[in-house]
Amino acid sequence: MLAGYGFLTSPAAADMLADTSAAINPGAMILVGAVGGMCAFAVTVAVSLVRHRKQSAQVTAALEKEKSDLKFRVDRLEAMLNTDEQRVIVWTGNGAVPQIWGILPEKSGVPRPPAQLLAFGSWLTTKCAGDLERHLDMLFRSGEAFSATLKTRTGTYVEALGRTTGGAVVLRLRDLTGERQMQAELAARNAGLSGELHMLHSLLDAMPAPAWQRDAEGNLIWANAAYAEAVEMHDAERAVQEKATFLDAAARTAMAVQRTEDGRFSARIPIVASGERRVFEVTDVNASVGGAGIAVDISDLEQAKKELGRAEEYHGRTLDQLAAAVAIYGSDRKLQFYNAAFRQLWDLDESLLESHPEDGAVLDALRAARKLPEQADYRVWRNKMLESYQSLEARENWWHLPDGRTLRVIANPHPQGGVTYIYENFTERLDLESRYNALARVQGETLDNLSEAVAVFGSDGRLRLWNPAFGQIWKLEEDKLAELPHVNEVVSACTLSEIEEEAWKQLVGNVTGLLDNRTHKVSRLERRNGDVLDYATVPLPDGGTLVTFVDVTDSVNVERALLEKNEALQQADQIKNAFIQHVSYELRSPLTNIIGFAQLLADPKFGDLSEKQSEYADYIQSSSSALLAIINDILDLATLDAGIMELDLGEVDVASTVSAAVEGLKDRIAEAKISLRTHVPDDIGVIVADERRLRQVLFNLIANAVRYSEENGVVDVSCNRDDDTVTFVVQDHGYGIPAEILTQVFNRFVGHDTGSRRQGAGLGLAIVKSFVELHGGTVDIQSAEGKGTTVTCVFPSRPELADQVAAE
Numbered sequence: 001m002l003a004g005y006g007f008l009t010s011p012a013a014a015d016m017l018a019d020t021s022a023a024i025n026p027g028a029m030i031l032v033g034a035v036g037g038m039c040a041f042a043v044t045v046a047v048s049l050v051r052h053r054k055q056s057a058q059v060t061a062a063l064e065k066e067k068s069d070l071k072f073r074v075d076r077l078e079a080m081l082n083t084d085e086q087r088v089i090v091w092t093g094n095g096a097v098p099q100i101w102g103i104l105p106e107k108s109g110v111p112r113p114p115a116q117l118l119a120f121g122s123w124l125t126t127k128c129a130g131d132l133e134r135h136l137d138m139l140f141r142s143g144e145a146f147s148a149t150l151k152t153r154t155g156t157y158v159e160a161l162g163r164t165t166g167g168a169v170v171l172r173l174r175d176l177t178g179e180r181q182m183q184a185e186l187a188a189r190n191a192g193l194s195g196e197l198h199m200l201h202s203l204l205d206a207m208p209a210p211a212w213q214r215d216a217e218g219n220l221i222w223a224n225a226a227y228a229e230a231v232e233m234h235d236a237e238r239a240v241q242e243k244a245t246f247l248d249a250a251a252r253t254a255m256a257v258q259r260t261e262d263g264r265f266s267a268r269i270p271i272v273a274s275g276e277r278r279v280f281e282v283t284d285v286n287a288s289v290g291g292a293g294i295a296v297d298i299s300d301l302e303q304a305k306k307e308l309g310r311a312e313e314y315h316g317r318t319l320d321q322l323a324a325a326v327a328i329y330g331s332d333r334k335l336q337f338y339n340a341a342f343r344q345l346w347d348l349d350e351s352l353l354e355s356h357p358e359d360g361a362v363l364d365a366l367r368a369a370r371k372l373p374e375q376a377d378y379r380v381w382r383n384k385m386l387e388s389y390q391s392l393e394a395r396e397n398w399w400h401l402p403d404g405r406t407l408r409v410i411a412n413p414h415p416q417g418g419v420t421y422i423y424e425n426f427t428e429r430l431d432l433e434s435r436y437n438a439l440a441r442v443q444g445e446t447l448d449n450l451s452e453a454v455a456v457f458g459s460d461g462r463l464r465l466w467n468p469a470f471g472q473i474w475k476l477e478e479d480k481l482a483e484l485p486h487v488n489e490v491v492s493a494c495t496l497s498e499i500e501e502e503a504w505k506q507l508v509g510n511v512t513g514l515l516d517n518r519t520h521k522v523s524r525l526e527r528r529n530g531d532v533l534d535y536a537t538v539p540l541p542d543g544g545t546l547v548t549f550v551d552v553t554d555s556v557n558v559e560r561a562l563l564e565k566n567e568a569l570q571q572a573d574q575i576k577n578a579f580i581q582h583v584s585y586e587l588r589s590p591l592t593n594i595i596g597f598a599q600l601l602a603d604p605k606f607g608d609l610s611e612k613q614s615e616y617a618d619y620i621q622s623s624s625s626a627l628l629a630i631i632n633d634i635l636d637l638a639t640l641d642a643g644i645m646e647l648d649l650g651e652v653d654v655a656s657t658v659s660a661a662v663e664g665l666k667d668r669i670a671e672a673k674i675s676l677r678t679h680v681p682d683d684i685g686v687i688v689a690d691e692r693r694l695r696q697v698l699f700n701l702i703a704n705a706v707r708y709s710e711e712n713g714v715v716d717v718s719c720n721r722d723d724d725t726v727t728f729v730v731q732d733h734g735y736g737i738p739a740e741i742l743t744q745v746f747n748r749f750v751g752h753d754t755g756s757r758r759q760g761a762g763l764g765l766a767i768v769k770s771f772v773e774l775h776g777g778t779v780d781i782q783s784a785e786g787k788g789t790t791v792t793c794v795f796p797s798r799p800e801l802a803d804q805v806a807a808e
Contacts, residue, residue, distance in 0.1 A: 087117065091140075091169040108175040109152030125151050135162055139169055149176070204294070205236070210246055210273070210280075211294040218291070219243065230273040230295075246295065247271065247282070255284060263287055268298065324424045331417025333359045333389060345423055346371060359386060359419070373399045385411070388419045398426075406430055452550045457511045459543030461487045473533075473549055487511045497528040503535065510537040511545045524552075532556045594620065647690040647774060654684045654719060654726060657691060661698035662717070665706065673711050676702070679718035687726050687797050693771045694795075700764035701730040701791050708789065709734035725777075726797045733788035742783055768793070 087110060088101045100117065104110045111117050121129040128150040135146040143164045150158045159174045201222065204211040210227040214220055220243050228236045231244040247255065251269045259265040263286035271280050279302050284293030316337065319326050325342035329335055334356045343353065346366060357365075363382055366372045375381040388395050388411035399407040408424040447454055453470035457463055463484045471481055474494045485493070491504045503525045510521055522536040532553045538546040598620040600606055601613075609617065658680055662669075669676050687694075698717075705715045709732045716731045737745060746769045765781075768791075772779045776796050783789035 085175055087173040089118070089171040089173075092167070104158075104173065104175050107154075107156065108158060109154035109156040110158060110173060110175070123152055125153060128152075132160060135160075136169075136171065139164065207294075209294055209296045212246065212292065214291040216288065216290050220245075221290070232274060246273070251282065255282075259284075259286065263291070265293075268302075271295070273297075324422055327362075327421045327423075329359050329419050329421070331414075333386075333418075335359070335362065336418070342423065345425070359389075370402055373401060388413055389417070452548055454549075455490075455547045456540070457487050457545045457547065461512045463487070463490065464544060470549070473551070500525065500527060507535065507537060507547060510539075511547070645774065647693060649688055649690060651686045652689050652691040652694060653686055655680045655682075657695050658698060658717060658719065658728075661695050661702060664695075664699055665702050668703065669706055669715075672706050672709065674706050674709050675712070675714045676706075677714060677716050679716065681720065684719060684721055684726070687795060689775055689795060690771075693775075697768050697771050697793065698728065698730075700768050701728075701793070704764050704791075705730050705732035705734075705789070708732060708736075721797065724797055726795050728793045728795070729790065731788065731790040736785040736787050737781075737783040737789055738785055742781065745781060746779070765791075 085104055086102045087104055089098050090100075091098045098118070100114050103112065106112075109123060111123050116122055120132050124132065128148075131148060132150060135148060138144045139146065139162045145164070146160075146162045148160045150160050152158060157176045159176055161172045161174070163170050163172075201224070205224040207224065208226050210230045211224045212220060212227055213222040220240050223236045223239050223244075225236055227246060228234070228239040228244075231239055231246055233239040233242070233244055245252075247269070248271065251271060254267060254269065255265045258267060265282070265284045265286075267282055269280055269282050270277055271282075272278075273280070278297055278299040280295040281298045282293065282295045285291060316339070319337075319339040320341075322339060323341060325345040326337075326339045327335060327342050328337040335353065335358075336356065338353060343350070348362075348365060348369075352365060360382065363372065363385065367378060385397070391411075391413050394410055394412040397409045397411070399409055401407065405425060405427045408426050410422040410424070412420045412422070414420065447465075447467040450467055450469055453473045454465075454467045455463060455470045456465035463481060463486075466481055468478075470476070471478055474490075476490070476493055480493060487508050491501075491508060494500075494504070496504060503523065506521075506523065520536065520538050522534065525533045525535055527533065530553070531551060534550045534552045536548050538548075540546055598617050601609065602617040658678060662676060662678065702715065702717060709715055713732065713734055715733075717729070718731075719726060719728045721727075745765050747766065769779050772793050772795070777794045779794075780792045781789065782792075
């Protein structure tokens with residue numbers, strides 16, 4: 001500082017300092033130095049300050065000039081922005097209010113107020129506002145510029161350009177007019193159509209139904225995934241490249257023939273898809289620019305329709321089998337279905353029913369035919385009946401028809417509309433109820449007047465029903481029974497003997513038992529007073545038990561007397577059989593001797609006899625032979641009665657047996673002048689039987705036919721074979737058998753006169769019937785007086801049947 005003022009710059013001062021330096025101490029020297037440095041620093045700063053002020057004035061003048069130029073340029077740019085038809089929005093910092101320049105005409109649809117302008121959703125379409133917000137967000141975050149055409153709510157288009165410059169975000173909005181407007185509209189329309197087409201393709205691609213698109217030349221240009229799967233391609237692009245055809249030649253021909261004038265085709269076509277033959281609903285349209293089609297698989301629908309048709313047919317047949325009349329009306333109140341019982345119940349004209357009449361029309365037709373209940377106000381009644389269509393629950397009505405029938409009518413509304421009517425004829429049921437009630441009263445009166453004691457015990461063992469005879473037979477008071485006592489109480493109230501107590505124990509067990517297989521049980525009780533009671537327990541369906549007591553004392557006494565008489569008769573019959581058998585055996589031996597000696601007398605080797613003696617010898621032989629046959633028959637019958645007759649079964653030639661039987665009667669046939677005709681097939685074969693007994697049956701049948709035939713008559717013997725039987729038929733054309741005797745001809749010792757001929761012993765047909773039945777066969781006889789008799793014998797031909805019969 002001192003230097004600045006000139007104190008230390010002169011040589012005198014220096015000399016003075018030098019002279020005095022020796023006399024100054026070091027502290028003073030330091031102080032003097034510090035002061036001198038401070039003075040030098042101050043001088044330097046002052047010089048610099050002056051120089052800086054000069055430079056600052058120059059810079060300030062330059063900046064003022066630049067500022068003036070810039071302001072002029074900004075004003076000129078703002079003027080230019082405000083004169084051009086555009087709006088510029090500039091954001092210069094986060095949260096700062098943007099600056100807006102420029103104007104647009106009102107017809108552009110862009111609002112002028114800044115607040116409304118920045119609310120993009122208020123003047124842009126929802127999609128465009130969202131797109132602009134998204135572009136601006138990307139511009140703020142990453143500086144990504146954009147250019148977009150936006151549609152306003154007034155239908156105009158605005159061009160939006162977004163850029164960043166100098167750290168600021170600039171959005172410029174320009175109105176599109178003229179060709180640019182048309183281009184924007186076309187671009188928007190193209191974008192919309194492209195979006196719609198893409199959306200439509202995406203939708204079709206997600207559908208399971210094959211869909212396709214063709215160009216104007218008919219070439220496939222697009223297909224969905226279902227199309228590729230149907231033609232067995234990996235993907236749709238591959239199907240388009242290889243032009244894979246979904247429709248076969250027949251389908252394409254039908255499409256070409258059946259396509260309408262406006263280019264549409266729709267039909268159900270069977271097509272092989274994915275290796276399976278299925279039914280598709282094919283819809284195809286054709287235009288000058290190309291064509292498109294879709295095929296919906298309706299195989300399941302067709303199957304469901306068939307199943308529904310079959311179910312409806314089955315339900316119809318089922319309803320036709322119902323006794324109740326059924327009529328179904330649709331939501332339009334028209335008749336849709338009726339069963340046979342409905343048609344039969346009302347007897348309406350079938351043409352009326354087939355015309356699907358309305359419910360009210362059917363009621364009117366029934367009223368005109370006087371088949372509805374008589375009503376004081378038919379219109380009100382009719383409207384009430386038709387209220388079922390608005391009802392939510394089924395309604396029940398009773399119709400008492402003029403012809404005396406009573407119907408229960410149930411109107412059941414459908415959830416989807418319509419009503420199902422069920423007409424149940426209760427006439428018979430009501431009649432049955434009336435008759436049942438009358439019958440119950442009659443049965444009650446009948447039970448009360450029965451001599452048998454009847455009591456019904458319930459499933460709990462308590463008395464439910466009884467008649468006076470029950471109280472009388474067990475000496476029970478009516479008041480006691482009216483209390484419906486338990487069966488044990490009933491037993492306690494009776495004075496019983498030991499045998500009666502045992503019987504009641506069984507009854508109590510049957511009444512109170514819990515057995516699953518409850519059965520009817522009957523037994524007999526002898527009381528100590530000598531009365532005999534038959535008692536029975538009958539299980540009832542409701543779990544109860546019916547107990548009956550019948551006084552059979554008189555019947556038992558009569559039965560015992562009859563049993564004693566029967567035993568006596570059986571003993572007498574045994575004595576008779578023993579006598580006949582014994583006498584037969586005793587007569588057979590001398591009769592054999594008589595026949596033998598008569599044959600010896602007639603033999604010329606033992607001497608000649610006179611003509612009269614020979615005649616007598618022949619009479620002895622014929623009479624003895626007839627008597628021997630009778631005795632043999634009696635012995636056979638006795639053997640059959642004793643149950644010891646056995647058949648000697650074996651294969652028997654049917655033709656030979658018939659011939660042998662005829663041969664044995666040859667003399668008798670010739671004597672009676674009878675013509676015998678046999679009808680035996682050559683392939684009649686064999687039968688398993690006792691040959692001797694079979695021949696005996698045929699012998700007796702032919703002998704009877706000869707005996708009851710007129711002179712010069714005809715006897716027919718025939719036989720035939722079925723599957724497992726052989727039938728023998730012997731027919732004569734003689735006197736016939738009276739009707740009163742025909743039912744007894746198979747009994748023993750039954751015969752009838754034949755004019756001048758001798759009546760037989762009446763054992764032939766009895767022997768025949770016994771032997772045929774012993775073989776397991778059957779015998780049938782048919783006869784008419786004056787027309788002859790036919791006897792039919794049927795024998796089983798199979799060996800196992802014959803063996804079974806023999807074993808029995």
